[in-house]
Structures are given as structure tokens and as C-alpha cells.
Amino acid sequence: MDQLSTNSYTRVKIFQLLFTGWNSANGKITQQLSDVESIQDMNLKRQATIRDFCQRNNKTNQIVAIKTFDNVMVDEKFKILFCYIPKIACTQWKTVMANLNHTNAKYWIHDARNFQFLDDYPRDEAERMLKTYFKFVFVREPFERLLSAYLDKFNSGNPDFHNNYGKEIVRRYRPGSRPEDKNITFDEFVNYVLNIGNGYWNEHWQTYDKLCHPCAVHYDFIGRFENLEEEARYVLEMSGISRNLNVSFPHVKPSNTSSKVPFFYSQLVKERLYRVIQLFGGDSEMFGYDVPKYFYDIS
Numbered sequence: 339m340d341q342l343s344t345n346s347y348t349r350v351k352i353f354q355l356l357f358t359g360w361n362s363a364n365g366k367i368t369q370q371l372s373d374v375e376s377i378q379d380m381n382l383k384r385q386a387t388i389r390d391f392c393q394r395n396n397k398t399n400q401i402v403a404i405k406t407f408d409n410v411m412v413d414e415k416f417k418i419l420f421c422y423i424p425k426i427a428c429t430q431w432k433t434v435m436a437n438l439n440h441t442n443a444k445y446w447i448h449d450a451r452n453f454q455f456l457d458d459y460p461r462d463e464a465e466r467m468l469k470t471y472f473k474f475v476f477v478r479e480p481f482e483r484l485l486s487a488y489l490d491k492f493n494s495g496n497p498d499f500h501n502n503y504g505k506e507i508v509r510r511y512r513p514g515s516r517p518e519d520k521n522i523t524f525d526e527f528v529n530y531v532l533n534i535g536n537g538y539w540n541e542h543w544q545t546y547d548k549l550c551h552p553c554a555v556h557y558d559f560i561g562r563f564e565n566l567e568e569e570a571r572y573v574l575e576m577s578g579i580s581r582n583l584n585v586s587f588p589h590v591k592p593s594n595t596s597s598k599v600p601f602f603y604s605q606l607v608k609e610r611l612y613r614v615i616q617l618f619g620g621d622s623e624m625f626g627y628d629v630p631k632y633f634y635d636i637s
Contacts, residue, residue: 397553407456421475421550478563487542
């Protein structure tokens with residue numbers, strides 16, 4: 339058993355011992371241990387799904403430039419690497435990472451210069467961290483995440499995103515329009531994403547593969563936004579955070595984006611929808627999501 343496997347095994351045993359130390363007179367211990375084992379089993383399946391995807395697509399043991407790990411946050415004290423993905427409780431996870439350093443997270447988390455990222459380190463040091471630190475990532479149904487990015491950054495009238503992206507989208511897809519024209523449609527946004535080339539994508543709609551390199555990095559835990567509360571608690575225990583600091587996972591407002599997916603994606607012509615599936619289908623397959631069946635019914 340290698341060092342990383344030993345560390346992971348030790349964390350599991352410690353986590354289970356924490357539960358066995360609780361008062362089990364009311365039977366809660368059995369349920370809690372069952373929940374832990376269920377999450378562990380799900381995580382093993384998710385890891386296996388990623389391995390299978392990488393093998394089928396000849397991506398196993400990819401060599402990735404350290405400079406591309408600019409979304410992987412580092413905490414040296416707790417030996418943690420967290421690949422943050424926007425639109426997946428990113429603000430809450432940044433708050434947790436900030437609180438590890440007893441920082442006023444409210445004013446701290448929105449400036450990337452306040453965090454350490456893996457691409458800040460020399461390659462040999464970064465590779466050591468990748469081998470020995472506890473690494474985790476949270477994902478979300480990819481097509482829902484793309485819609486969430488649109489709703490948050492364009493449908494809500496975000497001025498920064500309109501200035502940086504909206505004006506260009508209007509210029510490209512509205513002949514005779516004025517730069518100040520707003521109200522970017524989902525169809526216009528998707529058209530832009532499809533044609534700009536993912537080398538120039540913003541992180542809010544960049545693919546998981548590009549952001550976190552799951553074929554090159556063996557993540558110790560792969561969480562899901564759909565089960566965020568339960569799995570976030572698990573990560574806080576497994577990483578040692580909640581055992582050493584009074585840090586809990588901040589509340590996340592429930593998302594209703596999933597209920598909006600059929601309406602917005604039905605606005606796309608079939609050819610454009612198929613291109614979206616081609617671009618983000620890899621993320622879906624890699625992390626065990628199914629492409630929504632009704633996508634294929636849209637004509």
C-alpha cells in the first residue's frame with residue numbers, strides 16, 4: 339500500500355472512530371456509520387468511472403503542465419488540494435479555505451491573490467503535493483452548470499460579464515446592434531461558447547477536464563453538488579478540518595436551475611444542441627452523469 343493509500347485508509351479509520359465515540363443509545367451511530375460507508379462506496383465508484391473513461395480515451399497518466407493547475411487551491415497546514423469549479427458552491431468552499439487561516443472570509447475570498455494555488459509552486463514541489471496531499475473536487479450535472487453560469491452572469495444583468503463578454507456576444511450575433519444592447523439570450527450565449535474555442539473560455543463554463551485534469555490527478559474524493567451538504571461534511575472530516583477547527587460548511591441556497599434546463603435548452607436548434615452535447619458530454623461521462631434523455635427529443 340503506497341503512502342497516499344495509507345493516508346486515505348487512516349483518514350477513513352479515524353472518521354469511523356469519531357462516530358463510534360458518540361453516544362449510540364438512540365441508534366444514531368448505526369445510521370451515521372451506514373451513511374459514511376455509503377459515501378465511501380459512491381466515491382470508489384466515481385473514481386472507477388473516471389479511470390474507465392480515461393483508459394477508453396487514452397488519457398491515462400496524462401502529463402499536464404503545472405501552470406494549468408491554476409484552479410487547484412493549496413492549504414499546506416492541512417495538506418489539502420481543492421480544485422474549485424465555479425457554479426458548484428465555489429464561494430462556500432473558498433470560505434472554508436479562508437477560515438483555515440482564521441481570515442475574515444467575507445472580504446477575503448473574492449481576491450484570488452489571497453489564496454495559494456498549485457501553479458504558484460515549482461514543479462517538484464507541486465508533484466510532491468499531488469502525491470501526498472488530500473485532494474478533492476466537487477462537480478455538478480454539466481449541462482445544468484452551463485445554464486447556471488448563463489443565468490448568473492448574463493440573465494441577471496451582471497455588469498462585469500456584460501462588459502467583458504456580453505458586448506462581444508452582441509457584436510457577433512446581432513447584426514446592426516449597439517454595444518450597449520443587453521438581454522443576452524441563452525441561444526446567443528451557447529453560440530458564443532461553441533465558437534470561441536475552449537482555450538479562451540471563462541472558468542465559469544470551462545470543462546471539468548480542463549479545470550481539474552481528472553485523468554492526470556487521482557482525487558481522493560469526488561463530490562457531487564446534488565448531494566452537497568452530506569458530502570461536504572464528509573470531506574471536512576476526512577481532510578481533518580472539522581477535527582481541528584470549528585469550521586463548518588456554509589449554508590448553500592437550494593438551486594432550482596435543474597427545473598429550468600428543459601425550457602432553456604429547448605430554445606436551441608438541434609444542430610447546436612448536439613454540439614453542446616459533444617463539448618460537455620465528456621464531462622458527463624467521466625463523472626457518471628447521463629445526458630438528459632429529452633435532449634434527444636428536441637427537434
